[in-house]
Amino acid sequence: xxxxGAEVGREGFDNGAxxxxxxxxxxxVAGPFYVVVGLVLAFSRPxxxxxxxxxxxxxxxxxxxxQRANLVLTGLMVLAAAVGxxxxxxxxxxxxxxxALGIFxxxxxxxxxxxxxxxxxxxxxxxxxxxxxxxxxxxxxxGAIGFLALAVGALTASRWRAGRGERAGARVSLALGLVVxxxxxxxxxxxxxxxxxxxxxxxxxAGFAWVALISVRFYRxxxxxxxxxxxxxx
Numbered sequence: 106x107x108x109x110g111a112e113v114g115r116e117g118f119d120n121g122a123x124x125x126x127x128x129x130x131x132x133x134v135a136g137p138f139y140v141v142v143g144l145v146l147a148f149s150r151p152x153x154x155x156x157x158x159x160x161x162x163x164x165x166x167x168x169x170x171x172q173r174a175n176l177v178l179t180g181l182m183v184l185a186a187a188v189g190x191x192x193x194x195x196x197x198x199x200x201x202x203x204x205a206l207g208i209f210x211x212x213x214x215x216x217x218x219x220x221x222x223x224x225x226x227x228x229x230x231x232x233x234x235x236x237x238x239x240x241x242x243x244x245x246x247x248g249a250i251g252f253l254a255l256a257v258g259a260l261t262a263s264r265w266r267a268g269r270g271e272r273a274g275a276r277v278s279l280a281l282g283l284v285v286x287x288x289x290x291x292x293x294x295x296x297x298x299x300x301x302x303x304x305x306x307x308x309x310x311a312g313f314a315w316v317a318l319i320s321v322r323f324y325r326x327x328x329x330x331x332x333x334x335x336x337x338x339x
Contacts, residue, residue: 125192132316135182142172146160202265205261284307288304292306
């Protein structure tokens, strides 16, 4: 059952539906925000090479605070969408989809705290890495958990949409889930190469695309705040 809430404020307006829609809207904003800010930082940071360096490395160095802020703000947007998803879909696989979004959001915020290890050449002057530090390992673990959650969420959404007869939407969710999973695994295995960075980018873009699409899917089925109240929808 898809619900928008029934918190009624002024006559003729459903506050619950309005809040749910607003929360889901952040799921659409999160991906473009992260990518645009990340690219601006990538092109403005000396020594950063998009063909060799993952965006997470931008958290390091003198101006690393900017990318850390990008991760935190993006994570909070995804968490808002997770709450919206939980409010919009309150039975069946809705909880699993909302949980997947929530885990991904927490992973983004956590990645701004547990920083990656530097690589040779970035930040400028960094020596070749000598093993993996505890915070570097935790950063990798948070990324793995977050992307795995996204993939599971997308595959769960695929089954849910297929059960509702939404074949096209189910196929898109399935494809994006597989791209996220395989892209991250391939990127992690080949992290020191240009191909590995490209695969990680593919996983990131596919993951945020799914976040936006599932947010839009739920948004469209939450009753309009005005119409919901007029028709007595709860």
